[in-house]
Amino acid sequence: MRDVAIVSFSQLRGDPEGGVPEVLMLVPVVLEAIEKSGVPRKQIGFTCSGSCDYLTGAPFAFVQNLAATGAWPPISESHLEMDGAWALQEAWVRLQHGDIDTALVFASGRPSNSDLREVLCLQLDPYYLMPLWPDYISLAALQAQALLARTGHTEKDLAEIVVRARRAALSNPNAEISGEFTASELLQAPYVSSPLRAHDCPPISDGAAAMVLVAGDRARDLCERPAWIRGIDHRIDAQYPGVRDLSVSPSARLAGEHAGVGRGPVEVAELAAAFSHEELILREALGLGDEVLVNPSGGALCSNPMVATGLIRIGEAFRQIHEQGRERVLAHASSGPCLQQNLVCVLEAD
Amino acid sequence: MAGSEPVSFMQQMVSLEYKLRASPVAVDFARRLCAGTITGHACPECGLVYTPPSGFCSICVVPTNTREHEVEIADRGTVTAFTIVNPIQYRGQKEREVYAVASILLDGASGTIGQQRLGDVDLDRVRMGMRVEAVWLPEEKRKDSAAMGAGLASAIHHWRPVDEPDTPLEEFAEHII
Numbered sequence: 001m002r003d004v005a006i007v008s009f010s011q012l013r014g015d016p017e018g019g020v021p022e023v024l025m026l027v028p029v030v031l032e033a034i035e036k037s038g039v040p041r042k043q044i045g046f047t048c049s050g051s052c053d054y055l056t057g058a059p060f061a062f063v064q065n066l067a068a069t070g071a072w073p074p075i076s077e078s079h080l081e082m083d084g085a086w087a088l089q090e091a092w093v094r095l096q097h098g099d100i101d102t103a104l105v106f107a108s109g110r111p112s113n114s115d116l117r118e119v120l121c122l123q124l125d126p127y128y129l130m131p132l133w134p135d136y137i138s139l140a141a142l143q144a145q146a147l148l149a150r151t152g153h154t155e156k157d158l159a160e161i162v163v164r165a166r167r168a169a170l171s172n173p174n175a176e177i178s179g180e181f182t183a184s185e186l187l188q189a190p191y192v193s194s195p196l197r198a199h200d201c202p203p204i205s206d207g208a209a210a211m212v213l214v215a216g217d218r219a220r221d222l223c224e225r226p227a228w229i230r231g232i233d234h235r236i237d238a239q240y241p242g243v244r245d246l247s248v249s250p251s252a253r254l255a256g257e258h259a260g261v262g263r264g265p266v267e268v269a270e271l272a273a274a275f276s277h278e279e280l281i282l283r284e285a286l287g288l289g290d291e292v293l294v295n296p297s298g299g300a301l302c303s304n305p306m307v308a309t310g311l312i313r314i315g316e317a318f319r320q321i322h323e324q325g326r327e328r329v330l331a332h333a334s335s336g337p338c339l340q341q342n343l344v345c346v347l348e349a350d
Numbered sequence: 351m352a353g354s355e356p357v358s359f360m361q362q363m364v365s366l367e368y369k370l371r372a373s374p375v376a377v378d379f380a381r382r383l384c385a386g387t388i389t390g391h392a393c394p395e396c397g398l399v400y401t402p403p404s405g406f407c408s409i410c411v412v413p414t415n416t417r418e419h420e421v422e423i424a425d426r427g428t429v430t431a432f433t434i435v436n437p438i439q440y441r442g443q444k445e446r447e448v449y450a451v452a453s454i455l456l457d458g459a460s461g462t463i464g465q466q467r468l469g470d471v472d473l474d475r476v477r478m479g480m481r482v483e484a485v486w487l488p489e490e491k492r493k494d495s496a497a498m499g500a501g502l503a504s505a506i507h508h509w510r511p512v513d514e515p516d517t518p519l520e521e522f523a524e525h526i527i
Contacts, residue, residue, distance in 0.1 A: 019371035020373065021373045021404075023404070023406075024373065024405050024406065024413075027406050027411060030411070031411060041411070054366075057366070057368035057370070067404070067406075067408035068406075068408075068411065069411070070408065070409055070410060070411040071408075072408070072409045112371070113368045114366060114368045114369070118366055122364070122366075127360075131360075131362055
């Protein structure tokens with residue numbers, strides 16, 4: 001495999017109010033990622049983006065987002081109706097062809113336009129499940145219930161995850177929720193959908209992120225300490241939640257195995273665990289022990305710009321190597337109901 | 351297949367509601383439009399003038415804003431392309447008569463505005479290069495829906511020919527598609 005590294009990352013702080021057009025959310029992050037990379041904008045070989053037209057509320061909404069790249073003269077690009085982490089994987093595959101050395105990846109989401117409890121129903125099986133309109137929080141609660149029943153974990157364990165995430169988020173300027181809390185004070189809140197309380201669920205905000213990938217030695221020339229993508233894989237569980245054992249994530253396990261997570265020690269894991277219980281499922285599936293620092297950014301529980309969240313996890317993992325001097329870091333992204341689809345990416349320093 | 355059950359159908363009505371918030375740039379544009387002025391933003395780098403403005407130059411990727419980069423555009427321009435619409439009378443169709451819509455290159459703008467209704471003109475006289483001007487709605491009937499992307503029709507009823515020589519093709523050739 002051709003060695004490909006992340007050399008720059010930029011993210012827009014999640015905006016719970018919304019109102020900024022998607023393309024204007026993207027302009028500053030795309031410009032910043034390109035500027036930090038040192039690659040002239042016109043020399044970028046491939047551009048790949050992730051967004052969701054159902055969130056924007058218009059067909060082909062993603063085409064307008066391309067204007068943020070200054071796509072004239074025409075550029076080579078592709079788009080996914082997925083989290084930007086999947087766009088990163090497509091860009092990584094494109095760089096394997098060997099004819100270009102640089103790629104821009106960006107993602108944006110604007111859930112403030114709509115009611116996610118309705119819109120996310122449309123990603124479900126259209127014949128048997130979607131007509132019931134099961135909202136995504138209720139589905140997550142079913143998964144949480146299955147996990148607690150199988151493992152003996154308690155709602156207090158879930159609250160402890162939130163306590164740790166919010167404390168970690170104190171040092172993340174992009175986090176929307178942070179602070180010192182105790183599990184017992186969190187547990188006094190009412191259920192949103194049993195066993196989940198509001199703190200177990202992610203904040204919903206508009207957001208955007210962008211990064212630049214560079215292949216081979218050029219990455220070392222451009223970046224002090226690039227983060228090399230040494231393994232990346234994504235897997236999908238069955239579409240219908242009713243045929244799955246929701247308390248485990250075989251797709252995350254397989255993605256982790258194929259990305260080579262176990263080939264060396266992992267110092268930090270940035271997991272797209274939007275709900276507190278998802279962290280427990282993912283830790284188990286990826287074989288992450290207590291020695292692994294999970295979500296030092298606060299994770300998706302503290303900032304969750306839909307469709308950019310996974311790419312931001314990879315960006316946070318890049319920061320761990322580029323700024324914090326780590327050697328081997330894992331990033332994870334998820335899509336679909338109840339962790340249906342999982343992408344795992346292993347980043348390493350030189 | 352013999353012996354199999356007939357295919358059955360289910361009907362599923364899906365309705366999603368979206369609340370769009372207008373961007374400040376679009377709000378400014380709509381406010382000026384309701385007051386009778388078409389505005390655009392000029393890119394500080396390449397000088398291209400965008401109307402309606404989007405808040406940045408999509409070629410240079412440079413942000414623009416109303417305070418520094420707003421320019422006034424004429425309510426007069428050149429038809430660069432047009433089509434004659436024969437409205438099919440499907441259920442819900444509101445149009446009854448044949449009419450023309452055009453792309454118009456406004457004087458002072460760098461790109462055309464599309465889907466503009468022509469009026470006060472014989473349809474067989476409509477042509478590329480024809481000079482037209484705005485027929486504004488009375489002030490009380492103008493709406494600020496341009497802030498939500500409704501376009502110039504929220505304040506301009508139609509465009510009519512003006513008694514000027516046609517613009518030569520070479521002056522708008524790059525705008526005909």
